[in-house]
Amino acid sequence: MAFNPLNWILGFFSLDIGIDLGTANTLVFVRGKGIVINEPSWVAVEKKTRRPIAVGQEAKEMAGRAPKNVVVVRPLRD
Helix, strand or coil, rough: CCCCHHHHHHHHHHHCCCEEEEECEEEECCCCEEEEEEEECCCCECCCCCCCCEEEHHHHHHCCCCCEEEEEEEEEEE
């Protein structure tokens, strides 16, 4: 593999991350920092506008208690 100066320079501005979209939890790993997000894989969405209302733990707590105009789902399951 040949040395590419452009890739070497851009490497200083990059942020290596890994995302695990698990069925129970979503994890985000950042090199040098470790796991920075560990949230349940839940989303609360307003039915009419399809706008997300809440994600993660906040959405999970809304499950079964949300108003009729909000649907709470585990997107990797449903």
